[in-house]
Amino acid sequence: MSAVAGTIAPAGIPGFRLVSADDAKKTAGRPGDAAWAGDGVFGLVEVSNASEKRSIDELAASITSEDATVCGGEFLTGLTGTEKGMKRVYSVCRRKGASPINLFYVIVPRLGGGYLQLSIRSEGADVPARRAEAKLLPVLFPSEDQPAPRASAPGADSVLDTTGLKPLDFSKFGRPVDDGELFDDLIPETKKPDPAAVGPPRTPPTTPSIESRLAAIKDLLDRKVITQQEHDERRRAILGSL
Structure with a gap:
């Protein structure tokens, strides 16, 4: 079982399943390094290495600018939180005659350089993506007094469909990366965010x-x-x- 399945599954996102690269590209326009979906929500995991020289602020700005470019309609963005060591960004694209697309991003520096980027997407209401983010953050970045839950042993109640699951391939990042490194090498200062911080954007939405x-x-x-x-x-x- 890949690190993505073993790490995200304990969050308890309803309908959680892994998604193929082809299906991810159809939904998000790119396959990412791993993709997953749940009831009304879709997520990507993307990893960059030390060759990524942009600051976390520059990377966040680039992401929202790119989303604004491909939106083709009304586009709003804002910060949902800036806990120590991570950046959280929210954006929404509203096109005439189409359901709004809501995007939540979590960007975290890696010890060896580069970033781990999580993107969570829902269409129509933003509630599925917002709830998924609220479930994921405590699991990925647990506090010292509340360790992250672990995946249960496979069984009849397992939410994972591991049929045809293959190990993640990070060879394009210039060095071998074990599955276990995906989440284990995040900066140690990263802590569980304040639950009260998971909510509507804190800063007024802006249009690029x-x-x-x-x-x-x-x-x-x-x-x-x-x-x-x-x-x-x-x-x-x-x-x-x-």
Whole structure:
């Protein structure tokens, strides 16, 4: 069983199951390094290594700028919390004639450099994603007086479907990474957030500027995430929204 299944399963997210890379790409536009889903909620786990030189604030800004670029509608974002050592961001995309897309991000530095990034998504109401985040945070970042629950032994009541489950492949990050390292090498200062902090955004939602959205798609082009044609189409769409 992978570290993702063994670590996230104890959170007790209703309907928890692992998701294939192909299905993850259909939902989120990218496969991530591991993906999971629950009742009305979808999640990605993404890991970067020491080659990631951006600060945690720069990474958070890049994520929201990229989301704003692909939204194609009204986009709002704000901080839901900034506990010591981690960054939590919330955003919502509202397109005409479509259900809102709610995204919750948790970004945590790793001891060896780089970041662990969790993204939680729900469509329509934000309650499923908000509740999933509230369940996950105490499990991933337990306090000293309340250790994280552990996964129960496989049995009739198991919520995991491990059929065809393969070990996670982190070879693209430049060094071998054991499954156990995925969550074990987070910065030691990270503690369980105050339960009262899990709630609506603390800061007023803001809409990224045209300049930041243009910079975001230029960054995607420079990193060869999108083609020149895709860049030009997105640029025209952004400028056309003025």
